[in-house]
Amino acid sequence: MSSAIHPHSAPDAGTLRAFHCVVGHRLPLQLLTAAISRRTLPPAYLFVGTPGIGKSIVARCFSSAVLIPNSEHLATDRSPRQSPELKNHPDLLWVEPTYRNRGILIPVSKVRREGESFPSSPQIRLEQVKAISQFLARSPLQSPRFIVVIEGAERMNAVAANALLKTLEEPGNATLILLAPTVESLLPTIVSRCQLLRFHPLRAGELQAVLERAGHGDIGVEIRAAARGSAGRAIALHELTRSLPDGLLPELLQPPSRPSRALEVAKTASLLAFETQLQLADYLCDLVWQQALDAERVRIWARARDILSRKVQPRLVWEVALIQLLSNSTTLAPSPAPALQQLAPKLVIGNW
CATH class of the missing domain: 3.40.50.300 (P-loop containing nucleotide triphosphate hydrolases)
Structure with a gap:
């Protein structure tokens, strides 16, 4: 038509x-x-x-x-x-x-x-x-x-x-x-x-004008860059970062220090509301790319986001993503094989 x-x-x-x-x-x-x-x-x-x-x-x-x-x-x-x-x-x-x-x-x-x-x-x-x-x-x-x-x-x-x-x-x-x-x-x-x-997408000046009109002119550069020209996304991401448990976002942005810590962080993330988990995984894709230009880590978080959207058990998705980040970060260090072996059954998820 x-x-x-x-x-x-x-x-x-x-x-x-x-x-x-x-x-x-x-x-x-x-x-x-x-x-x-x-x-x-x-x-x-x-x-x-x-x-x-x-x-x-x-x-x-x-x-x-x-x-x-x-x-x-x-x-x-x-x-x-x-x-x-x-x-x-x-x-x-x-x-x-x-x-x-x-x-x-x-x-x-x-x-x-x-x-x-x-x-x-x-x-x-x-x-x-x-x-x-x-x-x-x-x-x-x-x-x-x-x-x-x-x-x-x-x-x-x-x-x-x-x-x-x-x-x-x-x-x-x-x-x-x-x-x-x-x-x-x-x-x-x-x-x-x-x-x-x-x-x-709105241009940078247009985005800032909308945010100021909405009372969010103080939203930081990182969030505005991740907003992809969307004022609504910028505001939503701003509210997301303020609502997360203390320390969770920094923990997710870096590979975990050890497998047990990966499981602890995964448990915290999985307790968030379902839509918040999807939003967080999507935001991690943007932040990792902005901060490190690390295509492999972006791929891991993008896959986690997509699998979360298919209603796979959330805690399992976060565990797999974080263990993969740990595994990638220790390829030149002593292998954490014994700890990872315990998670082997969980790592067998379609499309990972």
């Missing part, structure tokens, strides 16, 4: 005000404001880019421009994320991945806000896709059309993704916006029904 939108169509002042809080992403904003001004909105958009890069805030600004174009808050510095008008708008449905706990779906934002943790990864489920269909079955109450935003669309399970196809084919008087990190993370049949907008 492809709507012919000229990026240089002149948007009106109200539409431009809706996007006043966005830093960077010039081409996507040109395309979106032109579509709004010309009233040529497609049935579905797919916003693709690194998590935390600004896709969500652009989706909120777009929703504001379409649903409440004359709202007073657009003339202020308030982000649409803070707008009660948008949050409570009857023609906007915001869908996000959920955890299932005793039959109840809990949004990932609520889990993060309250500091809870679950052993599994969140998903967008069939029940949520059915709720979208039910939402679109009625007529809009206050606006000419509906807006449905699906955040974390890559987390749709197969059943939910297939159910969404019918809605994308016949959305009625609505525009759906799917947010995902890559095109490849979604079914090709879903991608083909959306107009694709790519969001690129």
Whole structure:
């Protein structure tokens, strides 16, 4: 699906005000404001880019421009994320991945806000896709059309993704916006029904401007370098480093001094929330490369991250990674073979 939108169509002042809080992403904003001004909105958009890069805030600004174009808050510095008008708008449905706990779906934002943790990864489920269909079955109450935003669309399970196809084919008087990190993370049949907008990493100055606006201008150079042009990732990594047990990060950045110490550090890391462990392993890849340019150590942490995501027993994953780091660091020193021999059964894990 492809709507012919000229990026240089002149948007009106109200539409431009809706996007006043966005830093960077010039081409996507040109395309979106032109579509709004010309009233040529497609049935579905797919916003693709690194998590935390600004896709969500652009989706909120777009929703504001379409649903409440004359709202007073657009003339202020308030982000649409803070707008009660948008949050409570009857023609906007915001869908996000959920955890299932005793039959109840809990949004990932609520889990993060309250500091809870679950052993599994969140998903967008069939029940949520059915709720979208039910939402679109009625007529809009206050606006000419509906807006449905699906955040974390890559987390749709197969059943939910297939159910969404019918809605994308016949959305009625609505525009759906799917947010995902890559095109490849979604079914090709879903991608083909959306107009694709790519969001690129922020430049250094843009990243700093967003961080300062969010009250995080003091985030260090190492974290900003690991953020990959994503303000959301920079803030998340900053919060991660502050939440870790004292001394854990330095211990993970260096090969352990002995096998017994490797097991102790692995136990500490495995007690973190599951999503925190994934985030930590990913951050270690960046830090090791920044500090040592050590491709082998980066490979070990990248593999640990990938295997953690497959729900392998976390403590075992950390043990194997740390023992491998120790083994690599002692290739020219006396071999720790006796201690490593005790771990031999554990080291036999597929794809390591």
